[in-house]
């Protein structure tokens with residue numbers, strides 16, 4: 299049996315039917331849909347064998363598994379499906395390593411949409427984390443193993459002072475590649491472990507190439523960014539493009555093992571081998587995407603993130619990769635295929651962008667940020683991309699005038715195919731603004747409610763007009779509950795909604 303067992307909550311062990319963007323719904327409130335249905339339809343379990351060993355692991359955990367197997371041997375380390383842990387863990391288990399993506403529901407989507415439509419319930423991710431830890435704590439009391447927790451959301455446990463309650467010995471915040479082997483070695487020897495370890499991988503040769511497949515066929519093509527946005531932790535990592543050979547090895551491992559999709563993990567696809575000044579390297583990008591798309595067995599190639607300034611600066615860079623990505627796209631709406639990616643709009647206020655995100659517009663100037671966003675969306679649409687654009691509400695020091703500039707930008711985007719995703723500001727550990735205050739819906743003025751309603755009205759009109767009548771029918775029944783649960787700021791939301799619905803010809 300395994301001395302080192304790797305696992306995590308159930309929401310981490312699903313490919314969400316290959317729909318990475320629906321995975322965001324795991325940040326939605328837990329009480330709206332019964333868990334039984336969520337488990338069957340939103341996060342169906344990934345495959346695992348009779349020993350509980352998963353076929354496709356979360357990407358970050360697979361990297362750590364590779365390091366630990368190199369260090370301690372393949373027979374000593376395995377990634378186990380969470381619900382199989384009671385059958386796998388026993389007195390031989392010395393360490394359990396966990397990946398936590400959004401354990402307490404404090405990330406952007408969960409914070410925003412659970413407080414907005416939560417009706418008093420915690421996000422789905424937090425519900426699953428609680429169920430997972432209730433089980434793990436019983437096992438730990440019985441067998442006494444050490445628990446080491448990492449992953450992009452591990453900071454939430456330290457922030458909320460829940461480490462002891464969750465019986466976690468060490469929380470790793472940041473990257474695990476350079477510290478995992480030593481940390482697990484100490485744990486195996488029964489030595490005292492540090493409570494919290496903060497680490498950023500500096501030597502990229504320490505990032506291993508996976509040997510087994512991962513969920514979504516994820517393959518990291520770049521790490522870090524360097525544009526310096528104050529709310530973002532990625533900027534603290536040096537910008538780095540992984541070598542083509544390493545990328546292709548991971549693509550092939552996934553393809554050979556039956557993954558239909560390759561998801562290119564990056565903060566911005568145009569950072570791949572980018573030229574000085576954040577200028578896109580269209581030749582390198584085209585070569586990479588062509589090679590990945592022509593790998594036998596790969597039906598879909600998906601990009602996680604992209605950017606506006608790169609395509610405004612060099613529209614040709616988008617033109618050369620779009621036909622290849624269009625051929626391999628997963629996305630379709632009303633019979634029309636399109637390419638998707640998440641791109642940060644952040645704010646329409648040049649003042650705020652200059653204060654916190656001066657580098658975001660590179661290789662162009664931040665002074666023209668709203669124009670760059672509008673022109674960028676147009677260029678993406680011309681190349682069959684319908685991006686998701688995130689907007690941050692309530693950044694520290696944001697004034698009503700800043701919010702009005704964002705509202706203007708939302709208005710300027712009304713004719714474009716872009717999903718507008720308003721999110722509440724979250725001070726993420728590791729970002730420059732990590733000590734700023736969290737923003738609450740209660741503190742948002744009416745202009746913010748108008749932004750939220752306008753964004754979602756836009757999304758419905760552009761992407762799901764067939765649901766408009768159904769939503770109109772449901773709204774009068776939902777609103778009284780909304781007011782009940784949300785009190786005073788529910789009234790504000792109602793006023794904002796009512797004005798907006800009237801303005802758009804809706805009777806309320």
Ligand code: SF4
Pocket residue numbers: 522523524525526527530531532533565642658
């Ligand atoms: S451009 Fe994006 S990834 Fe880069 S620092 Fe800004 S928010 Fe982070």
